[in-house]
Amino acid sequence: METVVGIEDNDDGKFEDSGVDRSSSALSSPKQISNPIVYKLVRVEGDGRLVPATDDEVMEVGDFLEYENSEMHVVANTGQNLECISIERSSSGKLRLECSEGTADADLGKLNAKLQYIEQILQKVKEEEKQRISCGSPVHSLVNIDSQCSADKFPVMDGKVQSETPNQEIPSIASSLNYTHSNQSGSIDQCSRPSEGGIESGSSASAVYSNLKPDFFMSDGEICLDKLSIRELHELFKVTFGRETTVKDKQWLKRRIAMSLTNSCDVSATTFIIKDNKIVRKFEEESSGNMNTGSLISSENMTEEEDVNFKDLSAANACGLDDNQVVSETRPENGLEDENHQSEQRAAKRIRRPTKRYIEELSENESREHNPKLSISNKNMGLGHVSPTSYVRAARNVFSEVRTYGTRFDTLGGSDVQIPCVSRIRRSHPRKDIASLLKIHPTGMCKTAKLSNKLLDHSSDADSEIPDKALKSRMPAKLHQPPSSEPVKEKHCPAIGTIELQQESRPKRPEPPSHTSDDNIVTVPTAKGGMRRKHHRAWTLVEVIKLVEGVSRCGAGRWSEIKRLSFASYSYRTSVDLKDKWRNLLKASFALTPAPADEGINLRKHGTAPIPEKILLRVRELAEMNSQVPSNSGSSKLAAEAGRAHGGDTSGYL
DNA sequence: CTTAGGG
DNA sequence: CCCTAAG
Numbered sequence: 001m002e003t004v005v006g007i008e009d010n011d012d013g014k015f016e017d018s019g020v021d022r023s024s025s026a027l028s029s030p031k032q033i034s035n036p037i038v039y040k041l042v043r044v045e046g047d048g049r050l051v052p053a054t055d056d057e058v059m060e061v062g063d064f065l066e067y068e069n070s071e072m073h074v075v076a077n078t079g080q081n082l083e084c085i086s087i088e089r090s091s092s093g094k095l096r097l098e099c100s101e102g103t104a105d106a107d108l109g110k111l112n113a114k115l116q117y118i119e120q121i122l123q124k125v126k127e128e129e130k131q132r133i134s135c136g137s138p139v140h141s142l143v144n145i146d147s148q149c150s151a152d153k154f155p156v157m158d159g160k161v162q163s164e165t166p167n168q169e170i171p172s173i174a175s176s177l178n179y180t181h182s183n184q185s186g187s188i189d190q191c192s193r194p195s196e197g198g199i200e201s202g203s204s205a206s207a208v209y210s211n212l213k214p215d216f217f218m219s220d221g222e223i224c225l226d227k228l229s230i231r232e233l234h235e236l237f238k239v240t241f242g243r244e245t246t247v248k249d250k251q252w253l254k255r256r257i258a259m260s261l262t263n264s265c266d267v268s269a270t271t272f273i274i275k276d277n278k279i280v281r282k283f284e285e286e287s288s289g290n291m292n293t294g295s296l297i298s299s300e301n302m303t304e305e306e307d308v309n310f311k312d313l314s315a316a317n318a319c320g321l322d323d324n325q326v327v328s329e330t331r332p333e334n335g336l337e338d339e340n341h342q343s344e345q346r347a348a349k350r351i352r353r354p355t356k357r358y359i360e361e362l363s364e365n366e367s368r369e370h371n372p373k374l375s376i377s378n379k380n381m382g383l384g385h386v387s388p389t390s391y392v393r394a395a396r397n398v399f400s401e402v403r404t405y406g407t408r409f410d411t412l413g414g415s416d417v418q419i420p421c422v423s424r425i426r427r428s429h430p431r432k433d434i435a436s437l438l439k440i441h442p443t444g445m446c447k448t449a450k451l452s453n454k455l456l457d458h459s460s461d462a463d464s465e466i467p468d469k470a471l472k473s474r475m476p477a478k479l480h481q482p483p484s485s486e487p488v489k490e491k492h493c494p495a496i497g498t499i500e501l502q503q504e505s506r507p508k509r510p511e512p513p514s515h516t517s518d519d520n521i522v523t524v525p526t527a528k529g530g531m532r533r534k535h536h537r538a539w540t541l542v543e544v545i546k547l548v549e550g551v552s553r554c555g556a557g558r559w560s561e562i563k564r565l566s567f568a569s570y571s572y573r574t575s576v577d578l579k580d581k582w583r584n585l586l587k588a589s590f591a592l593t594p595a596p597a598d599e600g601i602n603l604r605k606h607g608t609a610p611i612p613e614k615i616l617l618r619v620r621e622l623a624e625m626n627s628q629v630p631s632n633s634g635s636s637k638l639a640a641e642a643g644r645a646h647g648g649d650t651s652g653y654l
Numbered sequence: 655c656t657t658a659g660g661g
Numbered sequence: 662c663c664c665t666a667a668g
Contacts, residue, residue: 536662560656575656580662583659 537572539581541612547578547585548615551622556582586623589616 234244539547550562559575559582567573588611 557657576658576664577662579657579659 541615543567543570543573544581544585544611544615547581548618548622550578551582552618556622582619585611585616585619589620589623 546566547562550566554561554565559578562578563573563575567578
């Protein structure tokens with residue numbers, strides 16, 4: 001949480017130096033790609049802070065990533081190391097802090113022991129996998145990943161353990177993360193790291209497992225936990241959480257354990273997998289209960305993409321759950337089980353689904369803490385026990401629009417709870433609750449929001465691979481990508497916007513200035529008393545061009561079509577946005593050309609000539625075409641110009 | 655849900 | 662941009 005705050009601080013840093021950011025991301029991206037963990041693209045600021053990559057960023061890197069993906073297996077090792085390092089660097093400070101804060105030494109010791117144990121298990125598994133791989137199983141890629149992950153994890157997991165683990169490279173940070181994670185979902189860094197690891201391991205492990213014994217996995221998964229006696233569950237709980245529990249509720253224990261295992265970083269996940277698939281399975285069922293997960297797991301021949309998806313899903317679920325749990329748990333540190341229980345339930349509720357608006361708000365605010373208010377959003381959700389399905393559903397609903405690949409990325413990001421990524425959903429309606437949340441902590445909420453996002457994303461992803469996504473095809477992207485949540489861009493990181501701009505503009509030409517980077521988020525007081533945020537995302541030249549192109553192709557008025565065709569990659573920019581922008585363009589184009597001879601002149605007039613005249617001309621042309629009424633009585637001007645435009649160079653453009 | 659228009 | 666009405 002605290003870490004999150006730090007991110008928030010970034011605001012100042014709008015990354016004007018997007019160039020730098022980009023470069024960094026680009027550099028890391030390939031490697032990242034190789035690593036499942038790395039998936040999340042993160043921009044490292046000068047401070048060393050990690051900023052979640054935006055969709056745009058992801059897109060940019062996307063090519064890279066995709067490319068890499070094909071080959072990544074080989075590279076993976078190197079990539080991971082690098083990534084780890086980078087992460088470490090950036091986040092280490094925070095992480096450590098948390099660590100210190102975190103669990104008691106005793107707990108740590110236990111954890112370490114557990115981790116070691118897990119590690120051993122993992123080793124075995126790896127070996128098995130390798131053998132399998134050598135045999136030529138398709139899983140190969142997965143295996144590699146897994147091994148890598150495990151390696152990372154280990155070091156990370158036990159800072160103490162380091163000596164034992166071969167990888168000393170990995171900083172103690174990881175360990176701190178893990179612990180922290182279990183105790184608190186804390187800083188972004190932590191979250192991202194652990195979650196990633198966890199996800200990765202989990203997915204990989206699961207994948208592997210599936211290869212080995214698909215059937216078993218499928219059928220038994222849950223059962224194992226069920227079979228455990230309460231005492232055993234307690235034992236497991238103890239190991240997992242480093243403390244004993246008096247709770248007798250088997251269900252609760254199972255849930256708890258499963259969740260923690262899944263979530264918890266590498267170690268837990270790994271252990272989990274290795275020891276009992278069941279647990280994992282269980283977790284999945286409970287959390288996601290999705291066919292998707294199951295199917296993915298079950299399929300032996302998973303493609304990389306699928307794997308990725310799977311990972312994402314698991315990660316998302318895990319993360320979400322974890323966070324929730326963590327939060328709930330942490331608070332009630334009193335240790336009363338009852339409290340924990342309650343908190344857990346609450347968490348579950350929370351996860352279920354914040355309103356879009358809510359989410360957005362959260363991301364922006366970055367409220368560092370989960371507010372109790374979150375529960376409000378949850379209100380809607382059914383209480384009782386959380387059914388996995390409900391989660392999914394909620395998520396889906398919320399993100400229906402968002403769910404582009406970007407969303408998926410989010411999922412990854414989701415794994416990192418910390419990263420502020422909220423997928424931005426525009427049309428959500430503001431809610432009072434939200435408003436209150438916002439007011440409360442600008443900083444906080446990130447986690448929650450993220451979590452929710454993750455969940456949502458995942459769920460959505462899981463549910464579907466939505467055609468759109470598929471179309472877009474950014475499957476790979478999804479892998480690499482992180483996080484991105486758009487919301488982040490706008491709100492948290494101005495940088496994102498900048499980046500985006502760069503991306504787009506880069507190809508053609510840098511846009512003027514200001515724009516991009518700033519997301520002006522202005523909160524406007526509503527009569528109701530709620531605050532509504534206006535996020536402003538400057539239109540880049542590229543976007544404008546795309547829009548014009550789309551209009552030319554589909555015709556004005558078919559915004560949804562245009563959106564699908566030309567703005568698939570832009571999760572923000574709704575059809576309404578397109579419409580609005582077009583309206584503005586029309587206005588501009590008319591205004592612009594009042595005088596026929598002045599193309600050059602137009603420019604001169606306003607120092608700011610964001611939109612090239614050619615485009616405006618083109619716009620005018622299109623407008624005319626649309627209207628098909630050159631003879632508009634109303635605007636002679638328009639007509640005249642239009643005519644001129646036609647004759648002129650305009651047509652050539654685009 | 656998608657459009658269109660107003661604010 | 663946001664919001665709302667209308668198809």
